[in-house]
Amino acid sequence: MKTYQLHIEGRWTDGADGVTEAVINPATEEVIAHFCHATSADIERAVASAKQGLEEWKAVPQWEKGAILVRAAGLLRERKQQIAEILTEEQGKPLAESLGEIERAADFIEWGGEEARRVAGRLIHGRDQGNTIEIRKVPVGVVAAFAPWNFPVVLTAKKLAGLLGAGCSCVVKPAEETPGSAVELVRALLDAGVPGNALNMVLGKPAEISSTLIAHPAIRKITFTGSSPVGKLLAAKAGEVMKPVTMELGGHSPVIIFDDADVESLAKSLVAKKFFNAGQVCVSPTRFFVHESQYEKFVAIFCEHAKALTVGNGADSATQMGPLANERRLQAMEHLVEDAVAKGARLEVGGKRIGDKGFFFAPTVLTNVSLDADLMNTEIFGPLVPILPFSSEEEVVNIANSVDYGLAAYFFTNDVARRRRVSERLYAGTIGVNDVPAHIAEVPLGGWGDSGYGVEGGIEALESYMKSQYVSLR
Template structure:
């Protein structure tokens, strides 16, 4: 399978950079290895297309997005199979991701009609004042490999809905889903140059993004160090940055919690996508009075997971994305065991070989272990115990990041205390799944500075303009 990049409505580039299936190591496609020159060309095309796209009636932009949504729904199964082949997640999860990705396009097709300005009270006689909300311009987007469809549509849909044009660089591990989505967008009527997708040298393309004079916003989902680098470079020309960075999510189970619900929430949060999500439970804090009971129930649920190739029906855990991901999980387990943790279940490479790893539960975790400070990004559930609310709140907030947190309790007063005092951009109470196209997704502290989804997400791609009209005889 040979695949090219989409630039100014044309499919370009020599496809010779391999994309592999993480479950088998098989090369499933080749994509172009573009560089700074080609990236600048794509940005030039987006800048030229912006002049016309921003002037299009919102009803037209809305209709194009709606047609894109319809094509994605029509090709859901093919897209899911492609996603699983390049990313490894189970096919059921892949189908769910395609549905989730499509939901953002549908939402912003509707939200395009609601980008509203303001009429202000006249500041003096003979004047009228107003505020316009206009598209910011060309946006350069960089997306990760763990959600190859949803991380794209969550950014691209509001950008296009607002009247911006886009150059997208998907992750090198998972470019095929991005290119397939772009082909469907083109079929839906997205004009030439409005959506461009390029693959290749990350540093060279990133350099083009931060230096091109027409780029007004850089959107990035990925690691905090890379986000900081982009933010620093973007500051040189005062580009706006919208960053969704790493997490270290606490998952807190109080003594009054429904333990069956808490275990189900932990499974949904921790082991979705083999633990390779930025909002997955990374530190599981359980009240000391129920810690043993909870841990035993969690281990039983983990042992029931089915590990295998993501394309096989019934599989719930696929491979990790690459060898580096596997090594990080192993190093976190070894460090925890060296500092006194106990292995409850799992803890080893799976018999399937490659990057398959046994879902793992540890007990007796403590603050001195790496799992307390670092995001594992893998199928490792370390269980910490705590004595009271003040202790666990302090432990949960002892992180440089603040993306997502989870709390299980039946005490409503405690629910409000935790919701208000946890230093996280998103808090789930008695649920392990947070994301929705209708809700603002994003974090605080070093987890980023932007929100995606909801009506807040589209404002990232707009500028406010104040207008005062004088000389009016009204």
């Protein structure tokens, strides 16, 4: 059986104490692999390696850095079938979604490579004769990067594309649920020419690794994608040692459907968007608000399409929605449904686990949901859909903005004036007007409020991994 190793000092290696942990297929609950645990000594070696790798990588011209990253993107595309199969087996999503994730990861790596070639400072004429001022863009240093399990390839790729393109080295810590696909991403970058010391990878207990890396004096920046509660803890630790962070955290995205929207086509398309990756998406549409004149029609059509979804093993070509990632997510869904029903919600579709093997939860729709139900105020991160009616624009915008999350918001209307008006009032880093847009490489994604700060992607992708240096020359 496969055992995923750590990557330290330019080589693949077991953990110092020989401890391993099982990787579970969420569709079958079977052990499919193991991964090595990093000890404190392993982490220390990884940081020392990254410190050396920083100098090695800085010595590579920006143009060549870009070429290496573009080459890595090509390798990902060549290997996408193999990597996608690993991803589906360890994470559960349908194979078609896994293939799409590898393509998007390649896009981000390629984008980072192209942007690496455009890194530039500027010259300023000094106020005195003979004085020239340089504003230099320099890499921030060694980065500790923490990646999640829901999109373990593309979300890790976003981080590595930005930091490597900027000239930084790193210690990356993938999620313990999905080490195999992350290993393949790292392997592609190394095979393309990223120096081994510049790209270190550790696996193991999240709390121990994060505490050690954040406190380490050689680590100069933290980047994390995950839940808001964990992000707040890590940001607080980083603040104690004055280290900058990029935090891509949770979301609770409202979907507003106004009275002039085409609810028939919308209901079908929103089912696909909502249940993508079993709803385990930070920008997933989660709080549905439908104008009272369209409410009953929308609910009926949405429920019809939700019930028709084929739930199963992601390796089966007929599967449209796979399992949840682990037992914890199942328990979270059960709690949210029970709480909502106890507070008056009506269960229209689903609401329970499917079978007794695998972490499958039925696509679930609830109506008559109280605004104080937990699922209206807590990130759902699963296949639950509360649908509420509204009567006025003012009312629904206020409700949409009433939570502390601000990652994404979506609304649908044919009224041109309303498009501008509502888009300017919604509190979110991403706004979809008649759209639920995917995060693509050329646009920045960042949250507001409890959804984090800093961005990844776009021309801003490299900026958060660089510092501006003022140099006065005479």
